[in-house]
Amino acid sequence: xxxxxAIPSDGKNTWNGGGVRPFGASxxxxxxxxxxxxxxxxxxxFLAAYGLTRFKFIDSWPIADEVFTHIPFIxxxxxxxxxxxxxxxxxxxxxxxxxxVDAGHKMQKNKVAxxxxxxxxxxxxFVGSQAWxxxxxxxxxxGAVKTTDGKILQFARDGKQIAxxxxxxGDRMDERVQHTRKNGLWWNKADETLPQYSVAQxxxxxxxxxxxxxxxxxINLDEKQxxxxxREKGLAELAKGKMVVEGANLKVNEYGxxxxxxFFFFITGFHGFHVFSGIVINIIIFFNVILGTxxxxxxxxxxxxxxxxxxxxxxxxxxxxxxxYLV
Amino acid sequence: xxxxHESNVKRIWMVFGLLSIVTIVEVGxxxxxxxxxxxxxxxxxxxxxxxxxxxxxxxxYYITWTFMHMEGEKxxxxxxxxxxxxxxxCYLVTLLLIEGGYLYDTLSPLVRW
Numbered sequence: 001x002x003x004x005x006a007i008p009s010d011g012k013n014t015w016n017g018g019g020v021r022p023f024g025a026s027x028x029x030x031x032x033x034x035x036x037x038x039x040x041x042x043x044x045x046f047l048a049a050y051g052l053t054r055f056k057f058i059d060s061w062p063i064a065d066e067v068f069t070h071i072p073f074i075x076x077x078x079x080x081x082x083x084x085x086x087x088x089x090x091x092x093x094x095x096x097x098x099x100x101v102d103a104g105h106k107m108q109k110n111k112v113a114x115x116x117x118x119x120x121x122x123x124x125x126f127v128g129s130q131a132w133x134x135x136x137x138x139x140x141x142x143g144a145v146k147t148t149d150g151k152i153l154q155f156a157r158d159g160k161q162i163a164x165x166x167x168x169x170g171d172r173m174d175e176r177v178q179h180t181r182k183n184g185l186w187w188n189k190a191d192e193t194l195p196q197y198s199v200a201q202x203x204x205x206x207x208x209x210x211x212x213x214x215x216x217x218x219i220n221l222d223e224k225q226x227x228x229x230x231r232e233k234g235l236a237e238l239a240k241g242k243m244v245v246e247g248a249n250l251k252v253n254e255y256g257x258x259x260x261x262x263f264f265f266f267i268t269g270f271h272g273f274h275v276f277s278g279i280v281i282n283i284i285i286f287f288n289v290i291l292g293t294x295x296x297x298x299x300x301x302x303x304x305x306x307x308x309x310x311x312x313x314x315x316x317x318x319x320x321x322x323x324x325y326l327v
Numbered sequence: 328x329x330x331x332h333e334s335n336v337k338r339i340w341m342v343f344g345l346l347s348i349v350t351i352v353e354v355g356x357x358x359x360x361x362x363x364x365x366x367x368x369x370x371x372x373x374x375x376x377x378x379x380x381x382x383x384x385x386x387x388y389y390i391t392w393t394f395m396h397m398e399g400e401k402x403x404x405x406x407x408x409x410x411x412x413x414x415x416x417c418y419l420v421t422l423l424l425i426e427g428g429y430l431y432d433t434l435s436p437l438v439r440w
Binding site for chain 2: 030045065102315
């Protein structure tokens with residue numbers, strides 16, 4: 001048995017790879033790097049799949065800065081400012097993390113603790129912002145009509161997209177009301193939310209107001225803008241209307257291709273889960289720092305290792321930001 | 328590890344400034360979308376997209392080299408991680424994007440707008 005084990009592993013250093021340092025890196029740090037490598041490949045798999053799908057629907061993909069236009073507490077359209085703010089927060093929390101690592105090398109316990117604390121706060125602000133983004137995206141901002149052949153029809157006036165609420169008038173005409181346990185089948189839980197307007201109501205309002213135009217999903221590839229249909233063509237498309245869509249979920253998406261919403265939830269969700277787990281790990285390490293665990297151990301390498309993970313989360317966001325919001 | 332025990336505080340703030348400036352430039356270009364960069368085409372996509380991709384790689388380089396301290400690791404450890412990732416990601420992205428273009432060419436004639 002002894003002959004098969006290069007280094008005795010029954011000592012206190014078992015979790016440290018027995019003190020072997022190939023390439024001058026400790027066991028833990030090296031494994032963190034290879035974990036990051038495999039995680040990077042997972043993320044690139046998602047982003048490459050996003051790229052494939054986008055190339056497949058290159059003539060109808062939603063234009064990102066028409067989708068993400070909101071800032072909390074402020075009305076109006078501000079494309080990208082909020083995502084830019086989130087990016088900034090994450091970069092800044094990366095800076096405080098690296099400052100914590102730097103203070104750790106100098107064995108400055110209090111400084112490490114404060115910088116870790118700042119990093120955790122930054123992470124929480126980021127995850128909170130992402131939750132807000134999801135909420136805004138799920139609720140939707142304009143509303144649209146989905147046709148029987150699966151196209152999304154949006155509405156515009158003077159070339160600018162408008163919400164259903166801006167022009168739809170009259171009553172529903174289909175007599176439908178939201179199903180609840182009180183007015184329907186008591187043993188059925190309330191099923192999906194009934195949209196605010198009916199298709200017939202939207203069609204009637206479209207006919208009544210000649211200034212309304214239909215905005216198709218199709219992109220004019222020379223101008224990179226969505227094509228507005230003529231009134232007659234719009235009415236023909238609208239006649240195929242199947243349902244009113246408000247907001248986005250895994251089945252329908254008022255902004256265009258449903259798979260755009262699927263990728264949004266999947267990629268930003270997977271990243272958000274990484275941020276969340278990073279915060280949890282940071283909190284554990286933060287308490288270890290306060291309790292003096294690393295002071296007694298004589299080095300702050302654990303801070304360096306979770307730092308690597310935290311920087312990786314930032315690194316991934318840089319790519320998600322570019323390929324989801326910018327390109 | 329050679330640089331590990333020196334203080335890098337000044338350099339960290341320098342890199343933070345650089346990353347911030349790059350992000351501001353990206354967002355600025357993304358909002359303004361100058362027509363000359365946005366609606367023209369260069370090597371398969373618009374020059375604006377190429378600018379975004381290059382600036383992203385610049386940011387990725389600084390995060391990995393400075394914040395994750397790759398510059399201080401042994402040369403072949405660094406290469407084991409970075410070359411593996413760069414090679415596999417380039418390979419995957421190339422194949423999938425070619426496939427996506429093929430799907431568009433094949434399927435889009437069947438869609439009536």
